[in-house]
Amino acid sequence: MILAEELTKILSSDQVTQNLTILQQHSQDESFHEPHLPDVVVFPKSSNDVSRILSFANEHRIPVVPFGAGSGLEGHAIPVQGGITLDFALMNRILEIYPSDFCVKVQPGVTRLQLNKELKKYGLFFSVDPGADATLGGMAATNASGTTAVRYGIMRDQVRDLEVVLADGRTIHTGGQAVKSSSGYHLNGLFTGSEGTLGVFTELTLKVYGIPECVMAARAAFPTVKQALNTATSILTAGIPIAKMELVDSRSILQMNRFQETDYPVMPTLFLEFHGNDNGLEQETAFTRLIAEEQACVDFIYESDSKERKKLWKARHHLSYAFRHGSPGKHIEGTDVCVPLSCLADSIEHARKKMEEADIDGAVIGHIGDGNYHTLLVIDPDDPNDRKKAHEINKAIVEFALQHGGTCTGEHGVGLGKIRYQRTEHGNALDVMMDLKRLLDPNHILNPGKLFPMSSPSTLNIN
């Protein structure tokens, strides 16, 4: 069977390509995982297109991998078994904005910045910010989160409904337009974060929020990571509805200063953001400052000016670039675990120690209101020894997290990189997950090779 030819019987020929450059673009994501070419890339224009492709693929046991912006960090979009990559570039319309229902209906190829630009006209915003300008379909597939999760929740919290095409081509809706429901099983939650392994999203209804009246940022430097984290816990205990609360360790601040021309004190630092009204924020920030000072905070600076605030968050978001630019030719490998807040300080200390022992430079940063932290490891991608060291550090960090009640991935997802930790993390719940996979994708065509240590499907001979 000539796969591309068969597909042009289903879609129009300009929706199907085997152009090598395009295949290569769809062979990788932003991670360190080995690229692999798909056999063909198709560009569906509708749910119906997706449904017909899946019916065909299911019948012929051909792997199908959905592709958004390619900004994933665990290899989700890499078609490790070849087959069909579904690129949602042509399904990138904002279908409807419902201002008084605080929700929007979008196609999966819409990116979060595209959505926020449009929402702004209505005084609304979409809260999840994973850093990259990811597609909303991809963010739902990996259950993305980021800096604002401490206040507004993760991607799964925003999903009211998904239109999902199942492996056999059936189309279902997992939820509805109501804010909440106790009707039936929570398919919204099951499909969000399923990483393309249970179905393909063709439409998303997502929660949005009113833009807060006032936004204020602050930066607070502490002698130790522990004191910064104690401050974070006290902020939460006080019920202060903090909107962002990021830890940047002192090594990272040093690199930030070099790259961004900032002159922040080279100490463990909290980057904070408050959303509310101006009176409330005044009191919240004053109270936060008091809490911080009890933890020996040596430098507490407000950035109420929007330009200064942008500079602060830019510095935070460009940390990976800062390290890369500081070490030409080097790459950054990230780690991503989430631990109970009470052991976050120990986890971070442990991670930094592992980096030092291996003589690997890099950052330690965290969405610490959630207990989610990352290391950014600076390595030479062509040095097998460096790659091995990065792998070992990642392993040590994950194992420490799992030993302390945490999870192997806070927000990047399982993809290829965290499969090996699934049994330890989930115990025999993994059997239930694998049963769900077999139930909904019996021929194992949906993003095979991801999430589970399951065998590959028996694919036909395709080219």
Next chain:
Amino acid sequence: MILAEELTKILSSDQVTQNLTILQQHSQDESFHEPHLPDVVVFPKSSNDVSRILSFANEHRIPVVPFGAGSGLEGHAIPVQGGITLDFALMNRILEIYPSDFCVKVQPGVTRLQLNKELKKYGLFFSVDPGADATLGGMAATNASGTTAVRYGIMRDQVRDLEVVLADGRTIHTGGQAVKSSSGYHLNGLFTGSEGTLGVFTELTLKVYGIPECVMAARAAFPTVKQALNTATSILTAGIPIAKMELVDSRSILQMNRFQETDYPVMPTLFLEFHGNDNGLEQETAFTRLIAEEQACVDFIYESDSKERKKLWKARHHLSYAFRHGSPGKHIEGTDVCVPLSCLADSIEHARKKMEEADIDGAVIGHIGDGNYHTLLVIDPDDPNDRKKAHEINKAIVEFALQHGGTCTGEHGVGLGKIRYQRTEHGNALDVMMDLKRLLDPNHILNPGKLFPMSSPSTLNIN
């Protein structure tokens, strides 16, 4: 087989009873649904007890129904096919409070008031308040919510981990202690709200919050329901993090005044609660007042005093009693739908019209930040005509909700009463739900007769 005798081989004899009074107590909940006796009531003391009972029941195809406080409103705990009722009265311990992790580990028989009493010592609280002093196991099973969901979310949002005994006696954990995770399928969400049909909860890890510095309540009366609801939408658009936002219609206010000796203006009224710091609340309430006045609010009263605040919420929570006491011998039947906010005013108007057409008195009240509203219908339980009218009103309300993108149940769950609407609401997603049920409970022993229009299992002859 003598069921009770067999069970005393598994548990100690004081954990197994066929005492008629106890069987009767477990034959019903707070709803209008027909009682049905279980064959036997058992009181497990541990996960292990539950596991052994389920293994036995699964082998012998005996229905198993978990029972918490019996405060459900859709017949969930009624053992419509007899069998074993599992009462969690002996599994009512708060196992651990993790103040710096903002979570608690409890057994399923712990009630929410019991938990909040203990949490107060740590400056923490558990947010979900469905009115009744339900057990946390029951609240997780039905995905309960209530007045605070607009700010803190519903029950499903609070669940970090469930220990679940599956139909075959296997025990799994659906999550972990981390605040968030992108690892594996969201079993937390799948099991929460599964109404005892997929597994039995034996331990819950739940999110808790820091008690806010300041709490302030307010009451605002409007000429029309529409104006009250416009105010609610504007409050949300403005990004005011309102903690409670309840609509009470004018007929309900009248009854409230008669029963509670309040003298609230007999008009559609918003009951509001704000959580924050005092400066912030001052500005939030002032801004809310401005928004309300734009909608012709005629009476805006603050209740910052905790005694007055309690009186206000007591009046709201005792509305059902107020109607019952006003009509001796009558019963209250509730309805429970959730609709997109944009059609809430029309839905409420439609509901009140249906009540008037049927000449049925009662309340219309709503958790309107979520679009969730209830009617409380005052009927004579011995009058078949009244029961029929209540049934018709409920049906009309649900159908209106489903026609407008809403759900047949906002917070009470499906149980027995909403089975008939599942196909209309979920379309072919219901097939996926039924497949999940078959996968996890192939012998159909777990709370059979609930949630789905599925056939009963072939039960053995039990007595």
